[in-house]
Amino acid sequence: MRNLIKTVKQIGRLSAPYWIRSEDRAKAWLLILADVALMVLVVMANVRYNKWFLDWTNAFMLSNYALWKQQLVLFLAIAAALTLSAGLKAYIEGWLTVSWRNWMTSRYLDDWMNNHNHYRLQITGNSTDNPDQRIQEDINLFITNFITYTLQLIQQIIMFAIFLMILWDLSSAIPLFLGGTDWSFPGYFIVIALVWAFLTTFIVHKVGRRLVKLNYNQQRYEADFRFSLVRVRENSEQISLLRGEDVEHESLMVRLGDVIANTFRVVSRMMKTLLWNTGLSMLNGLVISVLLGPSYFAGSIPGGYGAIMQISQAFQTVLTAFTFFQTSYVGLATWKAVINRLSDFLDSSRHSEEILANSEINITKHALDEIRVDRLDANLPTGQLQISAKDMVIKHGEKVLVKGKTGAGKTTLFRVIADIWPFGQGSLRMPEDKKIMVLPQQPYLPIGRLVDAICYPEPAEKYSRPAIEQALRDVDLEKFVPRLDEVAHWNHLLSGGEQQRVAVARALLYNPDYLFFDEATASMDEPSEEVLYTMLLDRMKDATIVSIGHRSSLQKFHDRTIVAEQQPGGTYRFVEEQAALKY
Numbered sequence: 001m002r003n004l005i006k007t008v009k010q011i012g013r014l015s016a017p018y019w020i021r022s023e024d025r026a027k028a029w030l031l032i033l034a035d036v037a038l039m040v041l042v043v044m045a046n047v048r049y050n051k052w053f054l055d056w057t058n059a060f061m062l063s064n065y066a067l068w069k070q071q072l073v074l075f076l077a078i079a080a081a082l083t084l085s086a087g088l089k090a091y092i093e094g095w096l097t098v099s100w101r102n103w104m105t106s107r108y109l110d111d112w113m114n115n116h117n118h119y120r121l122q123i124t125g126n127s128t129d130n131p132d133q134r135i136q137e138d139i140n141l142f143i144t145n146f147i148t149y150t151l152q153l154i155q156q157i158i159m160f161a162i163f164l165m166i167l168w169d170l171s172s173a174i175p176l177f178l179g180g181t182d183w184s185f186p187g188y189f190i191v192i193a194l195v196w197a198f199l200t201t202f203i204v205h206k207v208g209r210r211l212v213k214l215n216y217n218q219q220r221y222e223a224d225f226r227f228s229l230v231r232v233r234e235n236s237e238q239i240s241l242l243r244g245e246d247v248e249h250e251s252l253m254v255r256l257g258d259v260i261a262n263t264f265r266v267v268s269r270m271m272k273t274l275l276w277n278t279g280l281s282m283l284n285g286l287v288i289s290v291l292l293g294p295s296y297f298a299g300s301i302p303g304g305y306g307a308i309m310q311i312s313q314a315f316q317t318v319l320t321a322f323t324f325f326q327t328s329y330v331g332l333a334t335w336k337a338v339i340n341r342l343s344d345f346l347d348s349s350r351h352s353e354e355i356l357a358n359s360e361i362n363i364t365k366h367a368l369d370e371i372r373v374d375r376l377d378a379n380l381p382t383g384q385l386q387i388s389a390k391d392m393v394i395k396h397g398e399k400v401l402v403k404g405k406t407g408a409g410k411t412t413l414f415r416v417i418a419d420i421w422p423f424g425q426g427s428l429r430m431p432e433d434k435k436i437m438v439l440p441q442q443p444y445l446p447i448g449r450l451v452d453a454i455c456y457p458e459p460a461e462k463y464s465r466p467a468i469e470q471a472l473r474d475v476d477l478e479k480f481v482p483r484l485d486e487v488a489h490w491n492h493l494l495s496g497g498e499q500q501r502v503a504v505a506r507a508l509l510y511n512p513d514y515l516f517f518d519e520a521t522a523s524m525d526e527p528s529e530e531v532l533y534t535m536l537l538d539r540m541k542d543a544t545i546v547s548i549g550h551r552s553s554l555q556k557f558h559d560r561t562i563v564a565e566q567q568p569g570g571t572y573r574f575v576e577e578q579a580a581l582k583y
C-alpha cells in the first residue's frame, strides 16, 4: 500500500507540472477530454454492436427483409462510428504525446543544463546513470504509458459504474446457497468481486514485483551498451591506432552480456507473472458460476440459466475493472521502472542544485578590475582537500603563468575561478561586468558548420564574415576560410593543433577581458606556439591572460608565475614564484 501511495505521488510529481502549470495545459485537457469522449463513444458503439448482432440474426431467422435492411443501415452507421473514432483517437493521443513530450523534455533539458548540473552529475559520479537515455527515452515511455493506462483506467471505471448497479440489484434478487444456508447479503456480488480481485492482485504482485527493479536495470544496461558503442564511434581513430578493436569487442560483449543476462531474468520473471496472471484471469470466468452452482441446481435462482449468464457477464465486467492492476501487471511494472528512473533523475538534479547552494566557496563581484582569491581550500568531490591558495591577486592586463606537477590541481583552480567547482571552502572576488573565457586543452567543437564551431557558444551571426575570416588567418588557418560553411564533425577532422587554433580564433572573436589558457596550445609545436602567443599578446594587449603550461618557452610571454607547491599531506598550495622572467 505504501508503495502504491509512493507511486501515485511520483506520477503526480512527474505529470502535474504539465497538466497544472504548463502553458499547454488548456490544450492538453481539451485533447484528453476529446479522447475520453471518443472512448465513451466506442464503448457505446460496442454495446450497440452486441445488440445489433442479435437483431441481425433474428432478421435471418424470421426472414424479415425490412428488419434486415434496417439493420444493414444500422451496421454501416456503427462501423463508421467505430472506424472514425479509432482513427481520430489515435491522432489525438499522438498529438497529446508529442506536445507533452516536447514540453517535458525541454523542462528536463533545462534542469540538466541549469547551473552546470550536467557537469556536476558527471563529476560526482551520481547514481543517475545515463541521463541522456532518461531524457530521450524514458520521458517518451512515461508519457505513452501514462496516456494508455489512464485511459484504460477511465474505461474500466465507466464499465464498472454501469455494471456495478446491475450487480447490486442482482445481489438482492439471487440467493447464495452454500451447505444448505443462504449466505447472501446486500451487494454480496460486489464484495466477492472485491475480495477475489484483492486476492489475485496480491498473488500477482508477490510474484511480479521484482520486475520493476529488473526493468529499471534493463534500461540501464541497454543505455550503457549504447553509450559504449557511441564511445567506440567517437574514438575510432585512437582505437584503430592502438589496435584496440579486440579489447573493445570484448568489452562491448561484456556490456551485451549484461543486457542479455538481465533480459533472461526479465523474461523468466515475466513468464512466472504471466502464468499466474493468465491462470487467475481464466478463473475469473468461473468464480461466480461455481459459487452459484449449488443454488442453481437447487432450483432457487429466479430466471434460471439466463440469470446466471447475466450475472456472469456483469460480474466479469466488474471484476475486470477490479483486477485492472493484476491483468496489466507486466506493463505497469515496466512503467513503474520508467517512473523510478525519471524520479531519480529529478532527485539527482535537486541534489546537484543543493550541492551548489550549499557550496562554501563564496564567489562575489567587486568593482575592482582584478581577480582576488582571498582564501581557498578546494576539495575533490569526495571531500578530500586538493588545493589551497591565499591572497592571490590577478590584476587587470597581467599575463600570468601557472605551473605545477601533473595532477597538482591547476585545472581545478581554473574550474573554481570559472565558478563550476563547488567543492571546498573559500572566498573569491571577481571583477564585475568583465568577460571571462576558459580554453581547455581539448576544445569542444560542436558537429555542424565550421563557422558555428569557431563562434561557439555565440551564434555565428554575432560576428561579421570578414572578422571570422580574419580570426582564421590570425591563427594560421587561412586554408579553412573557403570551408567555413562545411558541415562536419570538426573534432574528428582537424588535427589537435588545428583544433586548438580554432579555439584561439574563438577567443579572438569573443575578445574576453580575462582569458584562461589551460594548456590550450600544448598540441602545437614550440615555434607555432610562440608565433601564436606573440600574435595573441599583440591583439589582446589589455586582456588578462592566465596560462597553464609546462613548457619553459612560455615563461617569456608572462609577467609572473604562480606555482603549485606540494604540501606534506600531498595537497598543493598555489604560491608566487619569485624568479619569473619578464616578457
Ligand SMILES: Nc1ncnc2c1ncn2[C@@H]1O[C@H](COP(=O)(O)OP(=O)(O)OP(=O)(O)O)[C@@H](O)[C@H]1O
Residues within 6 Å of the ligand: 123, 124, 380, 381, 382, 386, 404, 405, 406, 407, 408, 409, 410, 411, 412, 413
Ligand atoms: N571529478 C573528479 N573526481 C575525482 N578526482 C578528480 C576529479 N577531477 C579531478 N580529479 C583529480 O584532481 C586532481 C587534480 O586534477 P587537475 O585536472 O586539476 O590537475 P592538473 O594540475 O590540471 O593536471 P594536468 O597538468 O595533468 O592537467 C587529479 O589528481 C585528478 O585525478
